[in-house]
Amino acid sequence: MIEVQTLAKTLTIPSQLTLDRQPPTLILGGGFTGLFTALHLSHQHYKIPTILIDRSSRFIFKSLPYEFLSDELNTKYICPRYDTLLHESGIEFIQDMIQSIDLQQRQVQLASGLHYNYGNLVLSLGSVAAYFDVEGAEEYTLPFRTTEDAVALAKQLRNCLQRAIHTQKPQQQALLTVAIVGAGRTGIELAATLADLLPNWYAALGSNVADIRVVVIQREQEILKGDSDSLQQTAQTALRERKVPVEVLLATEAIAVRRNTVVMKRNNHIEQLSAATIIWTTGSAIDPLISTLSIPEAHHDRQGRLKLTNALQLLDFPEVFAGGDCTVMEQYPATSQVAYQQGATIAHNLQALAEGHSLLPAEIGLRENLMKLGLEEGRS
Numbered sequence: 336m337i338e339v340q341t342l343a344k345t346l347t348i349p350s351q352l353t354l355d356r357q358p359p360t361l362i363l364g365g366g367f368t369g370l371f372t373a374l375h376l377s378h379q380h381y382k383i384p385t386i387l388i389d390r391s392s393r394f395i396f397k398s399l400p401y402e403f404l405s406d407e408l409n410t411k412y413i414c415p416r417y418d419t420l421l422h423e424s425g426i427e428f429i430q431d432m433i434q435s436i437d438l439q440q441r442q443v444q445l446a447s448g449l450h451y452n453y454g455n456l457v458l459s460l461g462s463v464a465a466y467f468d469v470e471g472a473e474e475y476t477l478p479f480r481t482t483e484d485a486v487a488l489a490k491q492l493r494n495c496l497q498r499a500i501h502t503q504k505p506q507q508q509a510l511l512t513v514a515i516v517g518a519g520r521t522g523i524e525l526a527a528t529l530a531d532l533l534p535n536w537y538a539a540l541g542s543n544v545a546d547i548r549v550v551v552i553q554r555e556q557e558i559l560k561g562d563s564d565s566l567q568q569t570a571q572t573a574l575r576e577r578k579v580p581v582e583v584l585l586a587t588e589a590i591a592v593r594r595n596t597v598v599m600k601r602n603n604h605i606e607q608l609s610a611a612t613i614i615w616t617t618g619s620a621i622d623p624l625i626s627t628l629s630i631p632e633a634h635h636d637r638q639g640r641l642k643l644t645n646a647l648q649l650l651d652f653p654e655v656f657a658g659g660d661c662t663v664m665e666q667y668p669a670t671s672q673v674a675y676q677q678g679a680t681i682a683h684n685l686q687a688l689a690e691g692h693s694l695l696p697a698e699i700g701l702r703e704n705l706m707k708l709g710l711e712e713g714r715s
């Protein structure tokens with residue numbers, strides 16, 4: 336993984352930012368694609384005024400909220416501020432909510448009322464949690480996608496453990512039960528971390544850790560669908576070996592969520608699981624702004640992700656580049672290592688466009704992703 340802070344530290348101000356009358360290049364979303372596009376443009380001494388817009392003041396390193404949950408890392412390493420990362424880079428940062436994008440008029444509207452016309456645009460808005468229309472899922476479950484989510488989850492869990500000490504059985508059991516819907520990488524890593532962390536926290540309150548339950552609910556017949564058999568086996572073993580063993584319910588579908596209850600369908604029977612903490616990790620959906628773009632149906636895939644040319648341009652809009660989770664390149668997964676390499680290609684091609692050179696196709700190298708299967712444990 337490229338060190339964001341190291342790349343940012345070696346930046347120099349482009350020698351001439353003189354083309355102020357030229358419409359700027361706008362980068363929408365400062366995640367792995369957007370931030371890396373900006374940092375590479377700065378390195379390249381890109382001369383067109385460039386503005387990065389994100390609703391957050393900080394870059395969120397999504398792979399690390401587990402460490403934040405367990406206090407293993409300091410916030411400033413997981414979510415450094417954009418104004419620090421882009422200091423003296425020549426890239427302007429604006430913290431604002433992007434409200435609408437008009438590709439035909441080449442205009443972007445922000446929630447603050449500001450609006451911009453652009454010469455080139457980079458769409459790097461990432462994704463949002465997918466709830467698949469499951470009744471109550473968005474209302475009664477916690478997401479786990481950002482450091483804010485990790486902070487909210489840690490607070491909720493500590494609060495439940497505190498209340499459990501003063502609560503009699505059977506009500507106590509719901510307070511000590513965490514249900515995680517989804518056994519993809521996020522669900523499994525989170526379950527393994529919590530199955531180590533919660534016993535530590537509860538033991539520190541002088542209570543019986545054996546009462547803690549971490550339950551994973553998975554619609555498929557296997558965990559980590561799409562990953563190798565050996566990783567699935569390693570993960571299963573790791574889940575059994577935590578301080579409290581993780582319970583995995585396979586072929587079980589969460590069909591509704593109510594306050595403190597997951598309603599599940601298993602072997603054609605409806606069952607209920609009482610849990611004061613229910614976490615939803617069943618995958619990602621397209622950012623709502625992307626679905627508002629006025630482009631032909633055939634230029635999206637079935638999930639609404641944008642199809643691109645090899646040089647990462649929108650099919651009918653050569654001035655617009657895109658990358659990361661809001662796009663689809665069939666051979667590549669939606670991961671940060673793909674997103675930041677696409678950022679490098681986009682920066683290269685923006686420069687090529689500005690200088691009248693030919694564009695390069697994206698070349699992405701894939702390395703195996705480590706998984707975190709418990710406190711202080713990484714496996715691949």
Ligand SMILES: Cc1cc2nc3c(=O)[nH]c(=O)nc-3n(C[C@H](O)[C@H](O)[C@H](O)COP(=O)(O)OP(=O)(O)OC[C@H]3O[C@@H](n4cnc5c(N)ncnc54)[C@H](O)[C@@H]3O)c2cc1C
Nearest residue numbers: 364366367368390397398433460461659660669670671674
């Ligand atoms: C919990 C979790 C763990 C993960 N772990 C790994 C891992 O270990 N390894 C790995 O390779 N990948 C991992 N991923 C996937 C990886 O984080 C994504 O593939 C990557 O972040 C995609 O980059 P992106 O630039 O497309 O979007 P993002 O990094 O999501 O960035 C999108 C940016 O757009 C901004 N934005 C969105 N909408 C608006 C708006 N309307 N206005 C203003 N700003 C907006 C957001 O604030 C955000 O900063 C993980 C994902 C999650 C959720």
